Amino acid sequence: MRDFLKSIRHILLINLKYLGDSIWMLPLVENLKKNLPDVELSVLVNKGTEDFFYTCPYINNVIPFPRSEIKGKRWGFIKFILFALKLRKLKPNMVIDLTETDRATILSYLSGARFRISYCNEKSWRQLLLTHRVNSRIHSKHMVEYLLDTLRYLDIRIFESRIKINIPKEAFQSLERKFPTIFNHNSDKKKVVVHPGARNPLRQWGAENFALLCDALSEKCRIFLVAGHSEKSVLNDILRYMKTEPEICTSELNLYEFAALCELSDMFIGNDSGPIHVASAKTFTVGIFGPTVPEIVSPWTDRKLIFDGGKSLPCRPCKQEKCINSEFNKCIRSVKPVDVIEEVRKVLDELD
Secondary structure (H helix, E strand, O other), X not given: OHHHHOOOOXXXXXXXXXXXXXXXXXHHHHHHHXXXXXXXXXXXXXXXXXXXXXXXXXXXXXXXXXXXXXXXXXXXXXXXXXXHHHHHOOOOOEEEEOOOOHHHHHHHHHOOOOEEEXXXXXXXXXXXXXXXXXXXXXXXXXXXXXXXXXXXXXXXXXXXXXXXXXXXXXXXXXXXXXXXXXXXXXXXXXEEEEEOOOOOHHHOOOHHHHHHHHHHXXXXXXXXXXXXXXXXXXXXXXXXXXXXXXXXXXXXOOHHHHHHHHHHOOEEEEEOOHHXXXXXXXXXXXXXXXXXXXXXXXXXXXXXXXXXXXXXXXXXXXOOOOOOOOOOOHHHHOOOHHHHHHHHHHHHHHOO
């Protein structure tokens, strides 16, 4: 493999999934570049998940894939072909596809790369478009390790697997302009970011539960209640249940500002969603899990507290298309606010 890699000049990494999947890629990117410093490295990810690659020092090109403009849209196929032609102009001679979907595999092939690497977890026509296949099982290890298996297949040394996120100083400046009280150093209260949103409703712990948690912590903590741009209604639901006022309540932060807020805070609390993986690179992280298996998709850090409501249920791992359990959403409903409050308070008392 060492001799094989000497001929590589440009590697394209493809991961057309969600924000968390992009965050999990960062250790792979760092280790790949440290082993092959002279290789040009490009990353193709879904638009909206690319921000932290722009500030990653190991990447030469960031290519956002316009998924919303292509999937299911009129002229979507034409736009897809035009996108593939632009991708081909980059002239990668190796593609590592981390997505395992038809669209990504076709783009790998159309890129013109001589070497096309992905996993062999299923029998599919897609395998015919690959030149190399990585034998690793997606449900047998954490996703960071699963992605790093592509480097192990190439006999590339893994220096470390920590997730590192670089935040531009402009994000802190913007955050201070919007919410100057965050930078108040006179308070000895712990700063806690609470993010109640999640892409899939089955992963949402619920507005009333988060309201109880925020109220219980508010006496000794500064509560920063945040959500994604499309989740303002989630915040409004929580505010209706709350008896106290959070110091900050916003759905207007961009990803850089959100990461900056987490770095300035003592703790993040949230559902199994993309933001929890951003937060885990910056602060102590508390995760509330239901349908998914934490051993595979939990925050990649030792500084975490995980509440796993579905560990005893036979229906997990869940496909998350609909709940098939006799008691709807029993997994995440079994995580009780009183238990979360008690454990979170213990951790906060121990944090420096």
